[in-house]
Amino acid sequence: MSPIDAYLHTVIMEAATEARRQGSATIEAQHLLLAVAAQEGTAPQRVLASAGLDYQAVLAALDREFDHSLSAVGVSRAAFNLPRPSMPSKRPPDIGATGKLALERAFASAPRKKDLRPAHVLLGILQAEVGTVPRALALAGVDRADLLNRVRDAIAGDGVE
């Protein structure tokens, strides 16, 4: 398995775990972002960290977006006091609509398949202009355009032939 295939495999498997942990039947862009932020020692993880987005910060930003969006219709999670449900079954979640879009954009952003780098995956996730991820980043005070530039710089500096 090539390094990029190994990276994609790891990120998608870990995104599936994030999806299950959050009770989601599908892998969405935010689950991919969490998985990318968790891959220590990779270029996209370093770019995220340089913008203050380590794994915990991404998790906190997504939580904040959830509460913020609920509050827009007068709903508070704190009002629900049911016991936490058991971890969902091991059935692997399917890739969801926003997860698919992020991966399609990642592949489309590399000139050729052999030019694909881990940072392209982050590039694909960050290209979404609407939805949970850009809202979470905005609420966390992250400049998405600046972050996109940093990712592009990282790809350019990675010696793509």
Next chain:
Amino acid sequence: MSASEIPVPQDPADALAAVVALRRLADQLEDAAVEQAMRAGWSWPQVAEALGVTRQAVHRKHAKRLIAAGVKLRRRSP
């Protein structure tokens, strides 16, 4: 509360995001509520009728998870 009293966010992005967040919250609430009911001895047909879905739908969605969690499931309705 009537439908007209539900606050509708002015920004379409906020309104659409609220739909996503409410669906996610409803899914989480369903997981917790079904588990709570089954632990309390409810049957699948009772849970399904209370949720307004078919017995097959509720079973397909929750049975594996509850069995994995060690919840003792009633096989038949009373």
